[in-house]
Each structure stands twice: as structure tokens, then as C-alpha cells.
Amino acid sequence: MKLFGFFHLRSIGGQIAALVVASIIALHLILTASFLISRPDRAEPPPDGAHHLADAALLLGGAASEERPRLLADIARAFPKLDLEVRAPGTTTVVEDTEGQHLRGIRRHLGHGYRVMTLPPEAGEHKVAVELPDGTVIAGRVDPGPRPPRFWGGPWMMTLLFALISVTMLGLWAAHALARPLSSFARAAEGFSLDGTAEPLPERGPEEIRSVARALNRMHERIAGLMADRTRMLAAISHDLRTPITRLRLRAEFIEDETHRKRMLIDLDQMRAMLESVLSLLRNDRKMEAVTLVDIASTLQLIADQFADMGHTVHYDGPAQATAAARPDDLHRGITNLVENAVRFGAEVTIRLDVAGTRLTIDVEDDGPGISDARKQEMLEPFVRGDDARNMDDTTGFGLGLSIARAIAIAHGGELSLHDRQPNGLIVRMQLPVWQPNRLAA
Template sequence: MKPFGFFHLKGIGGQIAALVLASTVALHLVVTAAFLISRPDRPDTPPDGAHQLTDAALLLGSTEASERPRLVADLSRAFPKLGIEMHAPGTAAIVETSDSQHLRGMRRHLGRGYKVVQLAADDTAHRVGVELPDGSVIAGRVDGGPRPWFWGAPWLTALMTTFICVTVLGLWAARALAAPLSSFAEAAENFSLDGEADPLPERGPEEIRSVARALNRMHERIARLMSDRTRMLAAISHDLRTPITRLRLRAEFIEDEVNRKRMLIDLDQMRSMLESVLSLLRNDRNVEAVTLVDIASTLQLIADQFGDMGHVVHYDGPASATAAARPDDLHRGVTNLVENAVRYGAEVTIRLDISGTRLVIDVEDDGPGISDARKQEMLEPFARGDDARTMDESTGFGLGLSIAHAIAIAHGGTLSLHDRTPHGLIVRMELPVWQEPRLAA
């Protein structure tokens, strides 16, 4: 680790440290400006309008009593907002003679011989009176009046500035950290192997960009690994088809009828196994688009197809039900479920139910069913059923349910197994009517 690398401005630590430093400097600048403006080290300065009243009191105090009415009239015209009035000794409505900060500031400017008192307030402002040395009182309105002790104090300004700086720091940290992490969670939720997902944006602090680059590279490696695996399986399948075909042709010349049939059954099973595995691990780049599909018509068609093959398959549901899906994938998934059902049961029912924004497809059979302990296990690839349902060991490879499960997840739905009364199995596929489908990993 480089010395002082923590304070690198491209990293989260450096940006937070820079913001804290900038907030501290701004705090000190605001406190200094407030100190220079208020100057608490100087004598108390009278509030707005009070210095005019003190000057008028000093002027009237040094004027003869006969000249005061004329001088008061001149001061009233000069300072109309002050509302100067002259009261004879003992006629002023004095409220208090407190020693508040407001009145103390005026006394400092008046000096000895003058007395500052608080008068009854009018509707617009506080009234303050100055008692002259001869007992007369000059009264005037002082805007603002005595303020609370905490208002305008430098410590309050510092507190507000600190609050603002901490708020800015918190908002920045929430945006700089929560937004990329939310995008990571969304990317993980929408992870797919079809190459259509946009890479994570590499923005923000250096640590966030580094994580985004690592996740993008991991996505590329996984996609490349899955693509190589699929190509390898496709090549193996292609290479095995030829020898299987040759073996089938040679098996036709076997004179022993029993051995010839066994050989042909084994070869058909090998070919079916290859096709099933390739269906489960198909190339994600060739995934079909999502379109509007009449689910009811698709299920009715599947029931008719199995009916033509001699199976008893019924459809129970509405005549029409439209949803967004991949038609071929949905057809293959339900077909796999019905194939399992007719293999172990004599009668199969395909039910369709739409409730709100979800549709439910139930494939019911009257076979032996599956124990509760193995229901979840049966959704895994190559998982075989209970002995009661494994009627023929030469058929089935444990891929039908796993393929249907992957198709349900790709549509944003679920696949689950349930018991049927009095016996049998219900395979339930729940799909959203409108969704943004995902690919099953």
C-alpha cells in the first residue's frame, strides 16, 4: 500500500477526507465571518434605531426646555419611523427598568445622568424611553427590540453550519456508496448469459470502479465458460451421432431377435439421452423472443397431441388466456410435465387458472406420487423418482422436471410439486402474466 494512499482523491477515503476538510474550513470561515460581524468583544451595540434615539436624547438633554418642542418636531420629521415623543416628568408609562442586553447597550452610549427604561409597546415595535437629567422622558420605537439571548450568537451560527456540513457529507456518502451498491444488486438479480445485459457502469470512487470492473470480468468469464461448455457438448453430440447410427445399422443384421431388440433399445436410449442433455444445456444465444401467447390454446394443443397418441389427457380451464412468454419453451416445459404424468398415471388433467397478475398451470396425474422428502430433490438434473414412480428403468433420465423448472425460472415464475388427493402428483407452474423474463443460470 502506498504511503498516504488513503488520501488519494479518486478513492472513497480520500473523497470523504477532502469533504470533511472542506466542511471544517467552511465552518471556520463562517464562524470567523460571524465573529467579525457581531464582534462580541466590543461594547454592546444598540439594536437597529436605538442609536438614533440615543443621539436624540443627548441632543435634547443639552438643549434648553423652551427649544425642545421645536427640536422634537424637527427630529420627528427627520426620523419618521422612530416616532419620537416627549413626555413630561412622571407621565411616561414605564413598564420596567431592566438591565437587559438591549437596554445596557444604550446606557453605554448615553453615559451618566441618563436612564433607559422600557415603555409599553405599541402594535408595530417596542418602545424605549430615555429619562433626561431634568426628569423629562423622550420615547421612540426601536425596531426588533430585545432579542433572545441565543439569537444571533456565534455559537448558534457554528451549530447550524456544522449541521449543514454533516448533512452534505451524509447525502454525498449515501449517493456515492448506496447508488453503486444498488446497481450491483440489480445486476446480480438480472444476471444472464445471453449477452444482452448491460455491463455495470464503472463510475464513482476508485474502489467502486474496481469492484465494477471485477464483476464485469467475472460475468464475461462465466459467459465464456458456459459458451465453451455448450460448444463442447454440441461437438460431442455431433460426433456421437455417427457411431450411434452405424451401430444401429449393424444391429439390424443381428440374427438373434432378442439381442437385436435389446441393442436397438439401448441405442435409442443413448440418442434420447443426448437430446435431453442438449435440451437442458442449450445455447443461451439462441433464446427466442418473448411474445404474446394464448396459453389456453397451447395447453389444449398439448392435451390433443397426447390424446392422439392414445393417452387420456384432459384440459380444464378457460378457452382463451393471453400472457407474455416464449412459445416454444413453454410448450416444451409443459410437454415434459405431461410426459412424466402419462408415464406414471393412467389419467392426466392440465388445469389453467388466472388470478390477478399470475397464471397457474397444474399437471395432475393419478400415479403413485412422490414422497415429501424428495419433492425438492426431483427438481435437480438427473434425479430419478421413487421406486413406486420408476415404473421402467429404461425410460427417463431425470431431466424432464429440471428442464421445466429452468423454463419456469426463465419466465420469472416457479415450479413446485404437490400431493394429489386421494393419490397422485400435482406439478404446479406459476408464471406472471406480464414480466421481464430472465434466463436461468
């Protein structure tokens, strides 16, 4: 890694460092501009009346007592609006609840040794009294000036609020810019498919994010290529095996022993059925059928009627209509596999449909012996059969029905699980989303 590679703006670390530096600079610029505009360190000049009163107090405080009458007369002639007067000590009524800008200016101008007081308003006029160091009190008319700004309207509070809002907006924007590629990764993982309809991950954002996006896109291409190769290989195997199986059936017809001929034909039929089942499990379903709106209730009722026509006791229990986004043929094949397993082990089967919110639940219930809790998860794996027979006949399966149904449920964005039925039997539950916007759009 380069010495200053961390500060490279195309990397996540560089962008975070740039965000921190930009936030600090913006905050300092805002505070500096507010300081230069408001200048709280600069002493505000008092109003004219307050300035004149402070000067008169300093002049009288420094003069001898015999000179004060002449000075008072001179000040009164020079500043008639000040209405300066001398009051005897102890005769002045003070208002204690005022602390205006004019009082602060007078106190700063006079310094220690002088006491500044506010007098009650007289005929709408505001007067301020100043007690000289020797106890003499002079009073004059002073304009109180503008009212001080409120706490929320002060320059510092407005500056801090503006800085807080600016830095917060900058942080939210940066967090969104950094998290957006990660959110696209999550959406791509949820919509991962091998049918070619999924869009590749956009290669944008910081350098690390773009590298991950490129790696995931290459991985998707490699997986799709491997699945395509597997499908072509299985298709070739299926084509090559069908021909010798057909020849063996023709040769079996010439066997004179009726018992041996029937057994061989049964074995050949089982071989063909097993081959078709394996191909059904491993083939690339998504290229063969698109997602569309399906009336799930009608599909389940049709499956129940088909098995009833074959002599099985299969009932449908659910609403008369329930629409969802699905692949109709795949869903039909998956539910058919579940019902085939159920009628193989039970005498009576019920297909239940329940729609709640954004998910629908399909339960296939039978009254057979059920499956122990220790084997429920194992039964969902390929080539695991529910019976313990080592020889296959017409009543046994290949252990692929549940696996195919589970693969179909997962391809629809759902899940398949096994549950106990009371008092006996098994419930195979397939849960599917009602809507699949991404898949339906594809």
C-alpha cells in the same frame, strides 16, 4: 499500502474523507459569513431619542439636586423633541410587557444604578422613564425603533437552516455517487446471462468499484467461454455417438431372434433418447430463441389437446387468454416435460393457470402417488427419477424432465417447486414474471 493511500481521491475512503472535509469547510464558511454580516457581538446604537435620554439621565444623576432645574432647562432647549420631564416618585405607571431594542441600548449605556421603564403611550407617543440612583424619575419621548426579528427570521436560525440544507444536499449527492455503481452491480447480477446480450458493467466510480467491475466483467467472459466450450464438446459427442447408434440399429435388423432384436432396438432407442435429453438440458438455449410476447393460455391449451389426442386424460383450467414475455419453444418444452411426468404416474392431469399482478402461476396436477417431502428438493436435480426401478423401459424416464423445466423457469426469471395435492398426487408449480423488460429489450 502507501502511507496516505487512504486519502487518495480515487478510492472510496478518500472520497468519504474529502466529503467530510468539504462539509466541515462549507459549514465554517457559512457560519463565518453569517457572523460577519450580522455581527451579533456588536452593540447596536440606540435611536437618537434613546441616546439623548441616556445622556440626560447620566448628566442629571451625577449633578447636585440644586443644579438639576437648570440642567433640565438646558436639555429641554437643546433637545425639544425629547420632551423631557421630571416625575415624582410613585406616580409613574409602568408597562411590563415591553423589551425593545431601544431599552436594551439605554440599559447598556447607563449601566447599574439606573432603572429603565416603559410608560403607557400618550397621544400615540412612546415615552421611557429612567429612575436615577436617588429615586428621581425623568421621562422622555423615545422612538422604539424597529421591531426585533422573529425567532425563525433571526440571522442565526437562517444560517443554521442554510448550513443544514447545504450539507444535507452535499451528503445526498455523495451518497448517490458512491451507491450508483453498487446498484449497477445488483442490476447486472439480476440480468446475468450467457447469450451476449447483457451489457458489461460500467467501469466508473472509485478505484475499488472499478476494480470489482473489471473483475466481474472478466469473470463473465470466462464463464461464457467455458459454457461455449462445453456446448461445442457436447455437440461433438452427440455427432459422434449418433453414427455408431445408427450402425448398431442397422446391424440389429439382421438378428434372427425376434426377442433379442426387439430388446436391442429398445436399448438403442433409449440411448438416443437419453442423449437428446442430456443435450436439451445442457445446450445453450438462449442463443437459439429470443424472448417475445406469448399467449400462455393458448400454449397450455395446445399441450393439453396434444396429450388428449394421444389417449391421456389432460385438462386445462384457466383464463382463455393470458399474455406474457417468454421464449415460446422453451416454455412449451418445459410444460410438456411436466405433463409427461404427470401422465406417467397419474391417470388424470390438470393444467391450471392463474395470473395475479405481475406473476403468473402454472400448476400441473396429477392424481398419482406423489413425492415425499424428504425427496421433493432432490427430485429437481438431474438424473434423479421418481420411481425406484433400476432398469429403464418405455414407462421410465431419465430423471431430466424436472431439471429441464426448472432450468427453463429460472432462465425466465421464475422458479419451479413441488407441492402435495389433496387427497393424493403431486402439484408441480412454475411461477413466471408476466413482464421481463430487460430480456424483452435484449
